[in-house]
Amino acid sequence: MKNHESSIAPLLRGLYLHNAGRSVVVLQGKQQIKSDFQIDMQEAFRDGVYNEVLAAKSAAEACASWLFERAPSGAEALQANQRPLSLPSCVNVQTDSGLEAYWVDWDLDNCRKRIHAEDTSALEIPFAYKRIGTETKAATDIYQTLLQNRSRFAEGKIALVTGGAQGFGEELVRGLIAAGALVFIADLNGEGAAALAERLNTQYGKTVALPAVCNVADEESVRDLFSHIEQQVGGLDICISNAGVLKAGSVLDQDLGAFKLVTDVNYIAFFLVTKYAARLMRLQAMTAGDWYTDIVQINSKSGLEGSNKNGAYAGSKFGGIGLVQSFAMELVDYRIKVNAICPGNFFDGPLWSDPEKGLFVQYLAAGKVPGAKTVADVRAFYEAKVPMKRGCTGPDVLKALFYIIEQEYETGQAVPVTGGQVMLH
Ligand SMILES: NC(=O)c1ccc[n+]([C@@H]2O[C@H](COP(=O)([O-])OP(=O)(O)OC[C@H]3O[C@@H](n4cnc5c(N)ncnc54)[C@H](O)[C@@H]3O)[C@@H](O)[C@H]2O)c1
Structure with missing residues (x-):
């Protein structure tokens, strides 16, 4: 055309x-x-x-x-x-x-x-x-x-959540839609994204979610995702880089392939997503006056302190904070804020609770928690490590997200949501 x-x-x-x-x-x-x-x-x-x-x-x-x-x-x-x-x-x-x-x-x-x-x-x-x-x-x-509820600041906005088909991503998709946003759910699992979008569009009786297949670690796929968003709605207000993977392993024997996969999806993909999101947001900013947009990386408490036998993951998340700070400095000129949220463990999500592949069953089978006889024992062991004695949830992360969106006087920050488990210094 x-x-x-x-x-x-x-x-x-x-x-x-x-x-x-x-x-x-x-x-x-x-x-x-x-x-x-x-x-x-x-x-x-x-x-x-x-x-x-x-x-x-x-x-x-x-x-x-x-x-x-x-x-x-x-x-x-x-x-x-x-x-x-x-x-x-x-x-x-x-x-x-x-x-x-x-x-x-x-x-x-x-x-x-x-x-x-x-x-x-x-x-x-x-x-x-x-x-x-x-x-x-x-x-x-x-x-x-x-005094008004913070979620008001997402109302009517256009958002993207990568890795939005399940886990924290799904929680963010649901929370943003409840706050009145229109949300693109981009995931490698295209079927999962489409099924979730369909459920939400039926529930709300209108288009509130748009699914897209995307491999965030592949530049062409990311470029296509953002041109799709531009064609579908003309721009973007909130970009959440959430897709992430975890391959735990000792530095003594982890294979390079696993290390590279974690680096590609958690670290390099954040560069790719920011590159194309910021291009779109920058264009929009040329005529948008003092309208602010947000790029938010879902990082981890492992981006703030090391994680034993989990170096690939912690390294990729630490690197993410370096990117957040650097991108924030440059993109502030276009009124694009760049921040990270660092959640604690999401024990109710599939990563931990999946009955076949979840970390609880894996740790039980590996005998990682001394004396644990059941999945519940393993969970109790990890919950006890948190000063607030529970895992992180979707609503905990959403509160941090709404704070970041509302706050127009902060950028380049990493906001911990860890129940006190990791404290900034
Ligand atoms: N689960 C936790 O305890 C926890 C704690 C702190 C931070 N996090 C972070 O939160 C984010 C989400 O984690 P989660 O536990 O909900 O994960 P999850 O495994 O439940 O979901 C991840 C989603 O990302 C998608 N995905 C994976 N690779 C992709 C790729 N290359 N391109 C596009 N999509 C891809 C998956 O298909 C899946 O839908 C990650 O960045 C993770 O590091 C998780």
Whole structure:
């Protein structure tokens, strides 16, 4: 449909994030349709080379001249009457190859319906989402915002969870959807991702989850995943790099293949996921004003202290923290925050509790816990190591995630969620 490799949808999405203060989906329509709202981007294609900075400039200039009322900020918003503000739902973009129609809505299903019905009626911004600039925020308003549930900050956002088909990933998918996000579930286990997405879409009666097959350790697969996301919804707000593997083994005899697999999936894949997520988020940021996005690595308590006979895993997780800190320094320029969450052991998840392959049965069989006769004995042994006497759960991790998303004054951090088992120094 387009002969430029450029990505116009994220630039458009940025405009809406900036002007509505609320997440949207942006889809390119399959057929041309005339809209009253136009952006002439031909300037950005001068000499046959696409220039994204010029494209962003054209988009911002055109948007400023559209006839919608810009959402007020600060005290203005608090005093404003409840009349909804509106934005166009269909925008024409003139590129070097002709007119392209992009459709916008708060909701993916509604956006698809609009395209089908060629419904160009205005998109109204509910009062609750009017932008409130920090500079003029009244004190009472600040406290009201703090009192609201943190999960509100994920509402309507577009999220990706790698390794989302089971375990902590599934917990994060479920929690984000409960908070009102639209979530891509990317997993090597495509069937598992599709089955979970279908269950959740049925449960909510609308599209809340979109499955994708991806090997996060393979660059082409990761590149395809992010171009798929761009085509499906136009951008991304929250990228959770969660997929991970554990192959325990002594340094005296672990084979190189096992060591490399752990390094590939836990360490190198975080570089690949960040590389393509940040490219998409950076484009969006060119027009998105002060809208922040998040890249979050699900790390581990083993990224904060060594793990006996588990060096491949701990090394890959320690390395992940180095990447988080370094990427955070660079990407802050595009208002992309990069942080890690370091959970303790998820005893209820499949890694530990799978009745055939889980660590509890493996440790019982290997006699790793002296005197343990049952799986329950092994579990009790590990729970006793935690000052709070229990394993980490999905909701524990979600609380840290919602904190990270809400907090717009922190990046490059590793947030422990270990029940006191690992303390920062
Ligand atoms: N389970 C724990 O106790 C625990 C503790 C701390 C941190 N973590 C971390 O949490 C994350 C999730 O762990 P979990 O225990 O839920 O794992 P899990 O094994 O239950 O699930 C991992 C998911 O990732 C997918 N996956 C594996 N390799 C992949 C690849 N190359 N590309 C795409 N998807 C892939 C799997 O198919 C699976 O769906 C990992 O990063 C892990 O290191 C786990």
